[in-house]
Amino acid sequence: MHNLVRLNLRQTIVIGIAIFTFAFGGIGLLSLSNINQLQQEVVLVEQADDLRNLILEIRREEKNFFLYRDRSFFSVGRDNLGRARIALDALSGDIGASRGLEHGMALDRGLARYGELLDRLGETPASPAEGAPAAQKLRETGQELVEHSQALAELERQSILRINQKLRLTLIVSMAAIAVVLFALVIFVSKSILRPLTRVQEATRRIAQGTFVPLKVKNDHDEIQQVFVALNSMVEELKKRQIQLVQAQKLSSIGTLASGIAHQLNNPLNNISTSAQILAEETAGQSEFGDRMMRNITQETLRARDIVKGLLEFSRHKDFAPAPYPIKAVLESAVQLVSSQIGPRIAVNLDVPGDVTLMVDRQRLQEALINLLINATQAIGGEEGVIDIKTYTEEEYEVITISDTGEGMSADTLQRIFDPFFSTKEVGQGTGLGLFIVYGIVEKHGGAIRCESTPGEGTTFFIRLPLIPDEPGGEA
Structure with a gap:
């Protein structure tokens, strides 16, 4: 029981549709087969009626012959026998039932015998009396032909009735199958879709009320x-x-x-x-x-x-208000504000020229730098380490680099560090907003920030800020 494969909702629906399709396809094919058989039986009934009518026509000519001695009966009778033979040949190939085959064979023999008797009577110069043995034999054979043709037509009609009953049964079974499938579908949708969705709706309501209990997963x-x-x-x-x-x-x-x-x-x-x-x-x-x-x-x-x-x-x-500030002064102020958190085991190296002035909001840029310095300090932890702060000019931008010798980050972590609320720290040790705020502050200044990191080898942040036009080093 434990090794049974548990199907998911999609697989269950696909299998259900497949079963539904095969079932109704089979019912449709069975109904089509019955309809085709019914059509064939109708044709057979028409052919059997045509054969019976031809035999009755032969019997009428026979009675006229014995009543009026009209010798044209022999030529008309032979023509009707030929047509009856053709009708029987067309019908005999489709007679499948044993009793129908028996009547077909009896008709074949009877038509042959009736033809022989008709030829024998036609060769006599005088018309035989109605009570003569030859005439009596002809009439008996004709009567047998009528009986067998009527029996054959009746068998075909009974076959039509059986096929009709089969079609009715198929229709009843189909309706019952549809009812069962629909009932199973209602149960399935209610149990597998509607009821879980109701639980999701109740869960969202509990979330809004602050009383959410985790849902059980089966x-x-x-x-x-x-x-x-x-x-x-x-x-x-x-x-x-x-x-x-x-x-x-x-x-x-x-x-x-x-x-x-x-x-x-x-x-x-x-x-x-x-x-x-x-x-x-x-x-x-x-x-x-x-x-x-x-x-x-x-x-x-x-x-x-x-x-x-x-x-x-x-x-x-304060509102965002950029103004010309020496970038070295901003960096020195940020380092001074976090100096108590850096501690004596971490050395901070500041290699920044004093002649570079940028258009910045000092408070916000200082906030971004403090965030990066605190992150670098936490990455190094209680070990001895170094934080290097440098700047260099690249085209129309001044690039600030903040490197640490901390534990570094994996590639997956590196892809998410600027996402809001993303944090690798334990709950309560960080908000996950620091680097997201840094990213927003740098973008607000028209700059860009990126990060390079290798596990065990440290991390470097690169901040690109636009230079002031016509300032030293500000020309492209």
Whole structure:
């Protein structure tokens, strides 16, 4: 039982149609055969009636001969016998029943004997009396011919009745078969199509209500069951997307919170910077160590203030507004903002000329660069690694490359990295929106982005941004 082949919906329908076609084709051929046989029997009945009429005509001429002594009977009788012989020959080839064949053979013998008796009577000069032995023999033979011809016609009529009954039976059987097929079709459609579609409809309603329960899949080869599989998979994917969207909303809230914190940090940092400068002026020259510490406090305060300033610019929402910016400054700002996440085990090499200015929206481009730097950091993980950032001019574009020595990506992953919500990270560790957002930001600038990656050898992103006309290096 376990080795039985389970048919899918398409195969079941094809087999059902084939059975339906063969069944009704057989019924049609049987009906056609019966109709052809009926037509043949009608022809045979007509031929049998013609033969019987010829024999009756011979008997009428015979009676006229004995009543009126008209010797033309012999010539007319021979002509009618010849026609009867021809009719019998045409009929005898189609007589199939044993009784019909018996009557045909009796007619053949009777016509021959009647012809002999007719010739014998025609050779006598005087017409025999009606009661003469020769006349009596002729009349007996004629009567036998009439009986056999009538019996043969009756057999053919009975054959027509049997064929008619067979046609009626075929019609009844056909109607019964149609009823059975239609009943089976209704059951099949209801069980295999309508009922599963009703389950799909109920499932979509439960999805809308947030109470979806995965549908049970009975046969993976069935197309409707495959719809169940796809629906279950879709719902699981929707659950993951919902978690990722919640995570994205959390990140957005964190950005808003960070903006507020940055605003609040500005005043303490300004106070620290002012106090450190005043104290440095008051204690200048009193202690070399103290002067060095005051300089460190002032530098670190300025560095913290720059980070807070960059965080404020990054979190502030503005309309897309490109302006000329040195690309090196944008890259340095992005590296500074993610420096705390990069860690000491990853070296960042920035090889960017300072004379290249592009027309960019600094905040959005910085957001795209930060996404790529965070991805590079996560690809390297806890191992030691390097992130190389370079730029070069290619025709009318400036190309930014960000390379890492991380784990790399497979070809299948590489094809999907810019799809929305696609992520190779565990649920809750990433939204799957990062590279999709990067792709949109680069396109917004009129540029393009592509990626090259080899498993185990790292990943490189290439960002092409248009140069400003008439700028150094901007001519084709």
